[in-house]
Amino acid sequence: MQRHDATSGLPRAPELPRPGLGSLRVLAWILVLGLIYAYGWRVTEINLVELATKWSLARPLLVDLLRPDLVARVPRIQLADAGVGLEGTPPPAPEVRRPAGQVTVTPANAAIGQPVTVSGSGFAPNRPVELIWKDQAGSEAAVGRLTTDAQGAFQTTLRVPDVIGTSNHVIARVTLEGTVLAPSNALRLTFFRMIETVFLALMGTTMAVVFAVPLSFLAAKNLMSRSALSLGVYFVMRTVFNIARSIEPLIMATVFAVWVGIGPFAGVLALGVHSIASLAKLYSEQIESIDPGPIEAITATGASMLQVVRYAVVPQIVPPFIAFTIYRWDINVRMSTVIGFVGGGGLGFLLIQYINLLQWRQAATAVWAITLVVAAMDYLSARVREKVV
Amino acid sequence: MRGAAVRIEHLTKIYPDGTRALHDITLNVAPGEFLVIIGLSGSGKSTLMRCINRLIEPTSGKVFVDDVEITALPPEGLRRARRQIGMIFQQFNLVKRASVLTNVLSGRLGYLPPAWALWGYFPRELREEAVRHLQTVGIPEKAHTRADQLSGGQQQRVGIARALMQDPKLILADEPVASLDPATSHSVLKYIEDLNRREGITVLCSLHFLSLARRYGTRVVALKAGQIVFDGLPREIDEHRFKEIYGEEAVEVEIA
Ligand SMILES: Nc1ncnc2c1ncn2[C@@H]1O[C@H](COP(=O)(O)OP(=O)(O)OP(=O)(O)O)[C@@H](O)[C@H]1O
Ligand SMILES: [Mg+2]
Numbered sequence: 001m002q003r004h005d006a007t008s009g010l011p012r013a014p015e016l017p018r019p020g021l022g023s024l025r026v027l028a029w030i031l032v033l034g035l036i037y038a039y040g041w042r043v044t045e046i047n048l049v050e051l052a053t054k055w056s057l058a059r060p061l062l063v064d065l066l067r068p069d070l071v072a073r074v075p076r077i078q079l080a081d082a083g084v085g086l087e088g089t090p091p092p093a094p095e096v097r098r099p100a101g102q103v104t105v106t107p108a109n110a111a112i113g114q115p116v117t118v119s120g121s122g123f124a125p126n127r128p129v130e131l132i133w134k135d136q137a138g139s140e141a142a143v144g145r146l147t148t149d150a151q152g153a154f155q156t157t158l159r160v161p162d163v164i165g166t167s168n169h170v171i172a173r174v175t176l177e178g179t180v181l182a183p184s185n186a187l188r189l190t191f192f193r194m195i196e197t198v199f200l201a202l203m204g205t206t207m208a209v210v211f212a213v214p215l216s217f218l219a220a221k222n223l224m225s226r227s228a229l230s231l232g233v234y235f236v237m238r239t240v241f242n243i244a245r246s247i248e249p250l251i252m253a254t255v256f257a258v259w260v261g262i263g264p265f266a267g268v269l270a271l272g273v274h275s276i277a278s279l280a281k282l283y284s285e286q287i288e289s290i291d292p293g294p295i296e297a298i299t300a301t302g303a304s305m306l307q308v309v310r311y312a313v314v315p316q317i318v319p320p321f322i323a324f325t326i327y328r329w330d331i332n333v334r335m336s337t338v339i340g341f342v343g344g345g346g347l348g349f350l351l352i353q354y355i356n357l358l359q360w361r362q363a364a365t366a367v368w369a370i371t372l373v374v375a376a377m378d379y380l381s382a383r384v385r386e387k388v389v
Numbered sequence: 390m391r392g393a394a395v396r397i398e399h400l401t402k403i404y405p406d407g408t409r410a411l412h413d414i415t416l417n418v419a420p421g422e423f424l425v426i427i428g429l430s431g432s433g434k435s436t437l438m439r440c441i442n443r444l445i446e447p448t449s450g451k452v453f454v455d456d457v458e459i460t461a462l463p464p465e466g467l468r469r470a471r472r473q474i475g476m477i478f479q480q481f482n483l484v485k486r487a488s489v490l491t492n493v494l495s496g497r498l499g500y501l502p503p504a505w506a507l508w509g510y511f512p513r514e515l516r517e518e519a520v521r522h523l524q525t526v527g528i529p530e531k532a533h534t535r536a537d538q539l540s541g542g543q544q545q546r547v548g549i550a551r552a553l554m555q556d557p558k559l560i561l562a563d564e565p566v567a568s569l570d571p572a573t574s575h576s577v578l579k580y581i582e583d584l585n586r587r588e589g590i591t592v593l594c595s596l597h598f599l600s601l602a603r604r605y606g607t608r609v610v611a612l613k614a615g616q617i618v619f620d621g622l623p624r625e626i627d628e629h630r631f632k633e634i635y636g637e638e639a640v641e642v643e644i645a
Binding site: 291293294296297298299300301302303304306307310311312315316319 | 468469471472473474475482484485486487496499500503551554
């Protein structure tokens with residue numbers, strides 16, 4: 001590579017090699033580097049033998065990672081119910097939406113301890129029935145087990161259990177032959193946590209934008225170098241941002257989880273505070289790079305201060321602000337997937353629980369969901385930024 | 390339409406760092422003149438132009454445009470006065486992310502109710518007028534293009550159209566063609582000359598090339614270190630005068 005003298009712009013005469021001294025220096029450097037890496041090898045306990053021989057320990061885990069828990073086989077059931085009123089209250093209407101058969105309770109008005117007859121018809125023949133008493137508070141208790149007859153009907157007598165409230169239901173649950181595929185519990189939980197994750201990032205980013213926009217003006221050198229006081233504010237802002245940016249969101253989340261309790265709100269706060277600093281820095285750099293030309297030109301037309309801001313400043317900063325914000329949201333989605341490890345809610349919270357319980361297939365569901373969310377956000381944010389700028 | 394008269398009296402500008410950019414300038418410009426200002430880089434051409442519409446505050450002295458003392462105006466009065474003074478810049482100074490049409494329309498902001506402009510609302514007649522001005526400078530088809538997608542010459546024409554939108558009596562053009570090639574320079578200057586000749590708009594225009602000054606100016610003023618060293622007709626600048634303005638070693642270069 002050619003080196004140029006900064007003042008003259010002419011190539012500088014190449015330095016003559018000094019063989020003896022040069023190679024000695026190289027040798028010394030090699031020695032120092034060798035020592036550094038030797039120590040690094042020991043201190044990080046690198047063990048290639050273990051890596052090569054014990055891979056089978058990780059095998060079930062890796063295999064489970066490839067078989068996430070997505071669907072479960074659940075028994076097919078038939079449901080129907082009937083209302084029972086206690087202490088003179090009229091019986092409530094049945095609440096099962098598409099009942100498979102018909103259930104009647106006689107008398108439909110009863111008192112605690114009184115025997116009532118429960119009969120059902122229209123169900124599958126010769127299948128087990130479970131009778132469930134559901135009280136006004138929604139708690140359910142099993143009150144009987146029997147089997148439907150060849151016509152798909154059943155009848156039994158039971159005593160009204162000691163419940164609170166007057167509005168009750170008796171539910172008949174008939175289990176059919178065979179099973180159906182349904183989303184597994186892990187998949188359902190993961191799905192809700194996934195939504196929580198995206199919104200966690202959205203709220204954190206929004207919070208950051210609200211604070212970062214005004215603060216960024218205080219951290220823009222071109223605006224703040226008018227007086228000693230404003231310059232002082234500028235340096236304080238810059239310093240605060242730099243410090244805030246260097247604190248990992250995971251550490252902030254730990255603090256906030258203690259402060260406001262474990263959950264997504266702690267994550268929102270952690271991501272928000274961290275993002276204020278990084279967004280304010282990006283914004284202020286954008287403000288610093290504003291071209292004064294259009295401002296001068298619009299001022300010269302006799303436009304008011306507000307109009308100058310609207311026509312000469314806003315077009316220069318708003319599109320990049322939007323681009324930075326989406327970029328930040330993208331990063332925050334990434335971060336919000338792990339912020340749950342320390343109590344910040346979202347997918348990470350679920351993942352760490354599965355890992356602690358050694359439920360690898362469920363953990364795999366969360367891992368794949370994280371991958372999916374991050375990739376989708378990545379793609380979306382790239383597309384939107386492309387459009388805006 | 391008649392152009393404005395400009396009267397400058399004992400104008401001095403000393404920058405905060407002590408640079409004396411203008412030193413006791415006195416100058417009268419008659420309505421309808423095409424006054425070309427020449428001078429070496431750093432001689433104070435831009436400072437003089439910007440003192441006229443007070444983009445730069447003069448240190449002392451007075452500027453009159455049509456008997457209105459610009460230098461004595463309060464902020465609101467200055468804003469009104471600026472509406473009739475169009476300005477054209479070397480770097481065009483367009484809002485790059487905005488459309489050509491919006492750039493042209495922004496020349497009219499000073500006349501509009503603030504709320505309209507904040508919503509980005511311009512009445513239909515104004516938009517039609519903006520397109521007419523784009524027609525005048527020969528690029529009506531670019532109305533909906535983003536300003537930063539135009540060539541330099543086209544951008545400067547948008548700059549002229551923006552100034553026209555102000556319905557100006559006076560145009561200040563600070564090296565309007567310094568970043569353009571010779572052919573484009575001529576076409577841009579011809580548009581400005583047209584406005585000067587047909588509509589009688591007074592033009593103050595700084596230029597780097599003497600040949601352009603000779604071709605377009607009805608009068609030439611030369612600045613050197615913030616003072617006027619020549620004031621006369623373009624053809625009066627001979628070899629001797631040239632060396633006075635630009636220094637002994639300077640050699641005149643022609644622009645086609
Ligand atoms: N903002 C400023 N602060 C301090 N000095 C300045 C400032 N602007 C210009 N000057 C100085 O004032 C003098 C005149 O500058 P001006 O820009 O008016 O010259 P010019 O004739 O337009 O030059 P050019 O042909 O290079 O544009 C120069 O010495 C310049 O360095
Ligand atoms: Mg200049």
